Structures are given as C-alpha cells and as structure tokens.
Amino acid sequence: MFYLFNQTTDAQISLIGKKAASLVAMTAWGLPVPEGGVVSTEGFDAFISLHDMDKIVQKLREEMRTNPERVWETAECLRERIAKGELPEKLKQSIKNLLKANPDFHFAVRSSGTKEDLDNASFAGQYTTILNVKPGKGIYNSVKECWASLFNERVLNYCINRNIDFSDMKIAVIIQKMIPAEKSGVLFTVDPLKGYDRQMIIEACFGLGEALVGGEVTPDQYGYDWYNGVEKKRVIGDKKIAVLAMDDPPFVKHITHDESRRHETVLSREEVKQLSDIALKIQAEYGFPVDIEWAKHDNQFYILQSRPITTISYGGINNEWTTADFRDGGVSSGVCSPFMWSLYDLVWEKVMPSYLKQHYLIESDKGVIWGDMFYGRPYWNLSSVKEGLKRLPGFIEKNFDESLGIRVAYKGEGFTSRTNVKTLLTGIKVLLELSKSFKKLKKEWPIFREQQHKKLLEIDQIDPETMKQDEFFKFYETFIMEEYYRSEATYFNTIFASSNTASLFKERLKKIESRLIYPNLISGLTNLSHLIPMYELWDLRETIKMDAASVSFWKETSVDDLVSLWRSGYEDHYMKNVAFYIEKNKFHSTRELDITVPRYGEDPSFVMESLKHNLDLDDHFEPRALNRKQFEMFLLEKKKLLSLVPFYKQKNMEHALLDLRKILWWREELRDLSTQFYYYVRRFTLFMARHFKNLSIIDTEDDIFFLPVSDIIAISKQKISVEQARKMIDLNKVYYHSFRNYNNPNEIGRSYAKVNVSIDVGKKKYTGIACSSGFVMGKIKVIRDINDASRLSKGDILVTKFTDPGWTPKFSLLSGVITESGGLLSHAAVISREYGIPAILAVENITTLLTDGQEISIDGDNGILTLMG
Numbered sequence: 001m002f003y004l005f006n007q008t009t010d011a012q013i014s015l016i017g018k019k020a021a022s023l024v025a026m027t028a029w030g031l032p033v034p035e036g037g038v039v040s041t042e043g044f045d046a047f048i049s050l051h052d053m054d055k056i057v058q059k060l061r062e063e064m065r066t067n068p069e070r071v072w073e074t075a076e077c078l079r080e081r082i083a084k085g086e087l088p089e090k091l092k093q094s095i096k097n098l099l100k101a102n103p104d105f106h107f108a109v110r111s112s113g114t115k116e117d118l119d120n121a122s123f124a125g126q127y128t129t130i131l132n133v134k135p136g137k138g139i140y141n142s143v144k145e146c147w148a149s150l151f152n153e154r155v156l157n158y159c160i161n162r163n164i165d166f167s168d169m170k171i172a173v174i175i176q177k178m179i180p181a182e183k184s185g186v187l188f189t190v191d192p193l194k195g196y197d198r199q200m201i202i203e204a205c206f207g208l209g210e211a212l213v214g215g216e217v218t219p220d221q222y223g224y225d226w227y228n229g230v231e232k233k234r235v236i237g238d239k240k241i242a243v244l245a246m247d248d249p250p251f252v253k254h255i256t257h258d259e260s261r262r263h264e265t266v267l268s269r270e271e272v273k274q275l276s277d278i279a280l281k282i283q284a285e286y287g288f289p290v291d292i293e294w295a296k297h298d299n300q301f302y303i304l305q306s307r308p309i310t311t312i313s314y315g316g317i318n319n320e321w322t323t324a325d326f327r328d329g330g331v332s333s334g335v336c337s338p339f340m341w342s343l344y345d346l347v348w349e350k351v352m353p354s355y356l357k358q359h360y361l362i363e364s365d366k367g368v369i370w371g372d373m374f375y376g377r378p379y380w381n382l383s384s385v386k387e388g389l390k391r392l393p394g395f396i397e398k399n400f401d402e403s404l405g406i407r408v409a410y411k412g413e414g415f416t417s418r419t420n421v422k423t424l425l426t427g428i429k430v431l432l433e434l435s436k437s438f439k440k441l442k443k444e445w446p447i448f449r450e451q452q453h454k455k456l457l458e459i460d461q462i463d464p465e466t467m468k469q470d471e472f473f474k475f476y477e478t479f480i481m482e483e484y485y486r487s488e489a490t491y492f493n494t495i496f497a498s499s500n501t502a503s504l505f506k507e508r509l510k511k512i513e514s515r516l517i518y519p520n521l522i523s524g525l526t527n528l529s530h531l532i533p534m535y536e537l538w539d540l541r542e543t544i545k546m547d548a549a550s551v552s553f554w555k556e557t558s559v560d561d562l563v564s565l566w567r568s569g570y571e572d573h574y575m576k577n578v579a580f581y582i583e584k585n586k587f588h589s590t591r592e593l594d595i596t597v598p599r600y601g602e603d604p605s606f607v608m609e610s611l612k613h614n615l616d617l618d619d620h621f622e623p624r625a626l627n628r629k630q631f632e633m634f635l636l637e638k639k640k641l642l643s644l645v646p647f648y649k650q651k652n653m654e655h656a657l658l659d660l661r662k663i664l665w666w667r668e669e670l671r672d673l674s675t676q677f678y679y680y681v682r683r684f685t686l687f688m689a690r691h692f693k694n695l696s697i698i699d700t701e702d703d704i705f706f707l708p709v710s711d712i713i714a715i716s717k718q719k720i721s722v723e724q725a726r727k728m729i730d731l732n733k734v735y736y737h738s739f740r741n742y743n744n745p746n747e748i749g750r751s752y753a754k755v756n757v758s759i760d761v762g763k764k765k766y767t768g769i770a771c772s773s774g775f776v777m778g779k780i781k782v783i784r785d786i787n788d789a790s791r792l793s794k795g796d797i798l799v800t801k802f803t804d805p806g807w808t809p810k811f812s813l814l815s816g817v818i819t820e821s822g823g824l825l826s827h828a829a830v831i832s833r834e835y836g837i838p839a840i841l842a843v844e845n846i847t848t849l850l851t852d853g854q855e856i857s858i859d860g861d862n863g864i865l866t867l868m869g
Contacts, residue, residue, distance in 0.1 A: 001043035002094035005036055015040040017112030017172040022306045029285050032302050036176030037098050043091045044147055044171055051085040064166040075151040082148045087140050099135040106132045106178040109142035111149050114170045126154045132178050132251035146173040179302050180245035181295035183266050184209035188291045189283040194316025197375050198227040200276050204266035207242030220266045224276045238262055275301055282306055284734050287741030320749040321379035324404040329804040329827035331593050335376040335740040338732045340595045342708035345371050347488040355496050360429045361388030376739030393423040405823045405842035409751040445666045452673050459680050464687045473716040476688055487677045491670040498667045505660045512644045517773045517861050523833035524631030525665050529672035533585045534623045541614040544574050562608040587679030591804055595682050596705045610809035621812050626836050697722050706732040768843035770863035771829035776816045776838045777857045782847050799850050803828040811835045816858040820846055840865055
C-alpha cells in the first residue's frame with residue numbers, strides 16, 4: 001500500500017498515479033529527486049472499504065455516468081466521511097517508517113491521479129497539494145485531504161466537461177521530503193509558445209514555487225538553446241514577494257521584497273546551464289517534451305515534478321510546414337536519424353525547386369528552405385509550394401490540403417485563385433510542360449529501370465574489404481553524391497508527376513465523381529514490384545504445405561530458432577528455398593526509410609513470422625487472386641466511368657485513366673529501386689563506420705547514423721576534427737532520443753499556432769479519406785508500431801498512425817485499415833486496394849479515440865467509420 005520511490009517495481013507503477021510514476025522513474029535514472037514514497041491506490045481502496053464507503057463511491061461513479069447533476073450531494077458526503085476516517089493501521093505503520101528515517105524533515109503531500117497528464121487532459125491544478133507538513137498526525141490528515149480531492153468540484157467538473165470516464169478514476173498520494181527552496185520555478189524543455197524544439201524556457205522566483213504558480217509574482221524568464229549552448233533570452237521579472245517554508249504553523253509565510261531584491265536576477269548563466277542539463281536528461285529519457293517543477297536549496301537543484309507538455313504553439317516558426325507524404329511509410333513515420341534526413345534532404349532541396357521552376361510555378365527559390373527537421377521529424381515547406389500553386393487558375397487551397405490529408409487552419413475554402421489572363425496563361429504553360437515532361441518520363445522509365453538493375457548488380461559485387469581506406473572514402477562520396485542521388489532524384493520527380501497527374505485526372509471527374517468509386521479506378525495494378533515478394537512468400541507457403549513434416553516444423557519452431565537455423569546454413573524443410581527468398585529480397589525491412597533498421601538480409605525475423613502466419617491462412621487469402629478480383633473491380637468501374645461521359649470524350653478519358661494507372665505503377669516500381677539503393681547505402685555506411693571506429697571517431701558503428709552524410713564525407717577528408725565529430729554525435733543523439741516517443745503534429749508553423757485539435761471521445765462516427773472501397777464490420781486492433789504487429793489476427797481491422805512498406809505481409813490478415821495520416825496514393829491506400837481491403841485514411845487522432853476490441857464498421861466508399869453498439 002505504501003512504496004518508496006527507490007523500491008517501487010514495474011508491477012506497482014499502475015497503482016501510484018502518473019505524478020508518482022514520474023518521480024519513481026526519475027529516481028531510477030539517478031536524477032536529484034527528493035526522497036519519498038507513495039500511498040498507492042490500494043491504500044485508497046483499503047481506506048474506503050474499512051469505512052464502508054464502497055457503495056457510496058459506486059453510487060457516485062454511476063451518477064457521473066448517467067446523471068451528473070445529482071453527483072454533488074454524494075461527493076460532499078464522501079468528502080465528509082473521508083475527513084472523519086482513520087487510516088488503515090498497516091498503512092500508518094508504513095508511513096511512520098519513512099517519517100522515522102527522516103526525523104528532521106518536513107514533507108510535501110501531493111495527490112497523484114491515475115488519469116493525470118493525459119494527451120487531452122492534464123488535470124493541472126485540479127487535485128490537492130499540502131506543503132511543509134510536520135511528521136505526525138498532520139501527514140495522515142493531509143493524505144485524507146488528497147484522497148477527498150478526487151471528489152472535489154474541480155475534478156468532477158473537469159471530467160464532466162471533457163467527457164472523461166470516471167468509472168476507473170483512482171488516486172494515490174505522494175509523501176516527499178520538503179525542499180525549503182531559496183529558488184524555484186518551472187522549466188519547459190521546448191518553447192511552448194514559439195514552438196522552438198531546441199530552446200528551453202525557464203521561469204524562476206525566490207523561495208517556494210507557490211508564489212509563481214499562484215500568479216503572485218512575475219518570474220524571471222530565461223531562454224536557453226541547449227543544442228548550441230547559448231542563452232537566448234533573459235528577462236528579469238518583478239518578484240514583489242516570496243513564499244518561504246517555516247518550522248512552525250502555518251509552516252509557510254509570505255515576505256515582501258524591497259526594491260533591489262524584487263528586480264534581482266534569480267539564476268546565473270551557469271545555473272541556467274546546470275538546470276537545463278538536468279532537464280535535457282529527463283526529456284531524452286522520456287522521449288518527449290516535458291515541463292518540470294524544480295527547486296534549489298543549499299546549492300543543489302532538485303526536481304519536484306515532471307509531466308508531458310500537452311499543448312505546444314508554433315508562433316515562432318515561420319511559414320507552414322507539413323509531414324504530408326513524408327509520414328505514411330516515409331521519413332517522418334517515426335523519429336528520423338540525422339543521417340537519414342540528410343540523404344533525403346540532399347535530393348529534396350534540389351529536386352523540389354527544380355521541378356517547380358521547370359513547370360513555371362516559381363521563378364526563383366533564393367533563400368527558401370524546402371525541407372527542415374522539427375521535433376525529430378522531417379517537414380516540407382508547405383507555404384512555399386502553395387505560393388507556386390496560387391499562380392494557377394482555379395486553385396482552391398482547401399481542395400489541395402484535403403487531397404494530401406493536411407489539417408486546415410483557416411475558415412472556408414482558404415485561398416482561391418482568380419481566373420484572369422495572367423493565371424490562364426500560366427496554367428496553359430504549366431499544363432503543356434506537365435504533358436511534355438510526362439511523355440519524356442514515359443520514355444525514360446524503362447531505360448532507367450534497366451540501367452539501375454544493371455548498376456545494382458555491379459554494386460552488389462563491390463567488396464569494400466578489398467579497398468584501401470582512402471580509396472573507399474572516395475568511392476563512398478561518389479556512390480552517395482552521384483549514384484544514390486540519381487536514383488532518388490528520378491524517384492522524387494516521378495512522385496511529383498504522379499501527384500499532379502492524379503490531381504488533373506480528378507479535375508476531369510469533378511462533375512461525375514459523386515457517382516463513381518474513385519479508388520476502384522486506381523485498384524488492381526498488376527505485378528506491382530512490392531507485391532511480388534508477397535506472391536513469392538505465398539508460393540513458399542504452398543510448397544511447405546505439401547509436406548506435413550515441414551508444416552509441423554515451421555509451425556512449431558520459434559521465429560528466433562528459425563533465424564538461427566538460417567544463419568547456420570540449415571537447408572531441410574525448405575529452409576534452402578527460404579534462404580533464396582531472403583537473398584532475393586534482402587533489401588527490404590520493416591521500416592524501409594529508416595536506415596538504422598536492419599534489412600531482411602541482416603535480420604529475416606519478419607520474413608519467418610510472415611511465413612508462419614501464411615501457413616495459418618485459408619486459401620482464399622491467396623494474394624494473386626485478391627489482385628485479380630481488384631482488377632475486375634477496376635474494369636467495372638472503368639466501364640461505369642466511360643458510360644458517364646459523352647461518347648466523343650470517352651477515348652480521351654480512357655487514355656487519361658490509363659496514363660494515371662501507368663504513372664502510379666511506375667511510381668511503385670521506382671520506389672522499389674529506391675529501396676534497393678538504401679540497402680547499399682546502409683551497407684557502405686556501416687563499412688565507413690568500421691573505419692571511423694578504428695580511427696576512434698565513433699564508439700559504436702550505429703553512431704555514424706547520428707551524423708549527416710555531408711559531415712561523414714567531411715570527416716573522411718579530415719575537414720572536421722574528431723572532437724567536433726564526437727560533439728555533434730552526442731548532441732544529435734540527445735535530440736533524436738528527446739522526441740522518439742513524441743506524437744508530433746503533422747502541420748506546424750504560424751498558421752497553426754492557435755489551432756487546437758479537440759479529441760472527442762464521445763463520437764460514434766468519424767470521417768477520413770476513402771482510399772479503398774468496400775464495407776466491413778469487425779473488431780479493431782490499435783497498433784502503434786510494427787513491432788507490435790504480431791498481435792494482429794485473421795480478420796482484424798487495423799487502426800494505426802500510418803503504415804510502412806515493411807507492413808505489406810500483414811495486410812493478408814486484415815479485413816480493414818484505418819490510419820491517422822495519408823491519402824489516395826499512400827502506401828496503406830495502395831496495398832489495401834490491391835488486397836481488396838476497405839480503407840479510410842487521415843482520420844485524425846483515431847489511435848487515441850479507439851481501443852482494442854471495439855467493434856466498428858468501415859464504409860470504404862464514403863470514408864465513414866462507425867462505432868457499433
């Protein structure tokens with residue numbers, strides 16, 4: 001019932017509330033947290049049972065669910081009975097042990113709710129805190145005050161107004177050494193108003209932090225750029241008073257400062273750095289931005305509390321930025337290493353403006369940054385792209401945003417361009433250039449593919465072990481700057497062309513689109529490169545199923561053991577066939593645009609797991625048959641389309657449709673070539689890492705992924721010193737780890753500074769982009785990461801943030817797909833269509849709104865998700 005911070009186990013974390021769990025974690029990380037313990041929810045339950053309050057609590061919970069206006073009388077009754085009750089003797093004794101071990105200390109007693117610090121509900125300031133409590137009966141009374149605060153008007157109203165389920169609300173209580181602070185305050189590990197992700201904001205006052213939290217003083221404010229080690233802001237506040245701890249009742253007192261003390265600096269520059277270093281460690285351990293309550297006493301900083309920052313504004317970030325098309329299986333699908341982003345950005349910064357200039361959408365890009373990293377994820381410059389598109393006649397900002405699943409931050413249609421001579425002339429020039437470049441690409445794609453396959457075969461034969469160090473360094477630079485760049489630039493241009501072709505085709509359908517199921521028109525693409533491995537995996541399943549002994553072997557042998565046998569060269573039970581499959585598909589992985597993730601040729605665990613799953617599937621899951629069915633749906637939809645247009649337009653419409661399907665097919669083909677190139681980028685970069693490790697530049701081979709590729713090349717030329725390289729790696733590691741668990745917004749910038757996304761847990765219907773047709777009902781599995789995908793079972797509806805090409809084998813299990821991001825050309829949409837699975841994409845916050853096991857229906861034709869029951 002009572003657990004010390006340094007003795008709390010993982011099994012007990014769920015019993016102590018969010019605030020206490022944070023203190024336990026920070027204690028384990030070796031941070032300066034004042035000693036203490038926590039009365040768990042078990043202690044609260046025991047107290048309620050001891051004094052026969054179970055039925056009253058249950059009555060209140062029922063009233064909160066069915067009749068909230070009647071809850072106040074019940075709540076008052078509970079608070080009164082809690083105040084009169086005695087703590088269970090066992091609990092008293094446990095608390096006494098803490099007090100006896102610290103006889104000279106006073107204590108802070110704080111509530112720790114089980115539903116504090118949620119994404120959509122922080123409960124900040126709702127519960128009770130009692131400071132500077134003397135050991136003895138005052139501690140027990142303070143514990144009861146905290147318990148009673150669960151039923152206070154503030155908490156109950158908070159739950160009612162936010163539709164928060166009260167049925168499982170419980171409360172724990174922290175008892176912690178009181179720090180009689182000379183200085184105290186709060187710290188935000190990112191700037192919560194400006195949105196700067198490498199700048200901390202510190203507020204500080206003299207004495208206890210209650211004067212600051214209560215708004216009785218204007219604190220000092222410091223801005224510290226931890227990445228560059230520079231203090232960016234120092235504003236000295238008017239600290240008229242201070243709250244100090246006392247040994248005797250009332251245990252705290254207010255003092256008034258004289259004029260000089262009021263305007264005295266609280267923290268020196270060195271103290272700002274010391275405090276920021278502690279905060280940075282906390283952020284990196286958690287993997288998301290936090291706000292921290294801190295105190296300083298006897299030249300020692302203490303951390304009193306830490307919680308996630310639930311609201312960040314972006315008023316300081318110029319322009320609008322988005323992860324659209326970067327997140328669904330892309331570089332923004334998770335936290336991105338500096339190396340991976342530098343590869344992408346190497347191409348993006350050149351190809352994007354070049355494409356826009358070629359198509360007369362911009363004249364100059366001087367001073368424009370087309371891509372940047374925020375909160376550990378790559379974003380592209382939405383504002384600058386829109387500026388080009390605004391030159392076109394009939395451009396409607398809302399249509400553009402919705403087509404990419406971009407959150408709208410304006411009212412109405414947004415910017416709508418006028419149709420006049422100037423815009424018409426621009427539009428004609430753009431259309432002519434699009435047509436010209438598309439014809440050129442159609443001729444180039446087959447030649448490019450043949451050249452790339454030949455080049456990849458040559459690259460595969462390269463053995464860096466045979467090269468001297470300087471020779472390899474030169475080879476590496478050429479490989480990245482020429483071979484990789486050429487591959488990726490062609491792929492990027494194809495992506496841009498496919499998006500524009502799709503937009504132009506949809507414009508043709510404007511008058512008849514409501515009578516069509518558009519996803520069916522782009523379904524059933526045959527021989528897609530990333531589906532061929534699925535066909536071949538199914539063929540392996542068919543081969544194995546012909547031999548009962550082999551079926552038993554594959555079903556009964558664990559994935560780890562199968563991988564070990566593969567590594568050992570084992571060939572029985574068709575392992576030889578599987579080894580051939582792995583070699584052929586060695587460049588794939590579960591996260592294909594995360595260069596830090598091993599490829600199948602290094603770790604084929606996912607292949608083994610997928611093959612085992614296939615053995616459990618019925619024959620009607622055969623992927624070729626599913627694709628043929630989708631192709632038949634396409635033919636029917638094409639027939640319907642042509643029947644809706646005049647006969648003299650039918651030929652042009654059919655030609656436009658086939659052109660769209662062709663470019664979408666080639667887009668996937670070039671994606672596969674890009675994936676193969678990334679295999680060799682990883683292979684050669686890890687070999688470079690071996691050289692760097694031998695030169696004592698890095699400690700582990702994976703450290704190289706925390707350097708941009710330009711710096712790797714510069715280091716190989718001795719243009720960056722070992723000391724500088726190590727410092728960059730350390731900083732980039734901290735930045736990477738600081739946001740690895742952060743649920744970053746898909747759009748940021750000044751236009752999104754004050755846009756709040758409400759999370760309505762009471763809704764029954766949600767809408768998104770209809771991306772694969774069909775209707776299905778079933779139970780959902782909320783999967784936030786592919787490593788959790790083993791929980792998927794036959795017939796599940798997958799609810800996730802986004803998918804990656806590495807997820808493709810799992811689609812054979814699914815009956816439906818829902819994602820938080822993406823659009824018609826996203827990976828999840830393409831694969832769902834080929835498997836004939838209804839899919840809705842860009843349903844905002846859906847992984848937060850739904851839970852495992854809920855029954856839903858998916859209307860893939862109209863993009864509507866409905867909760868059943």
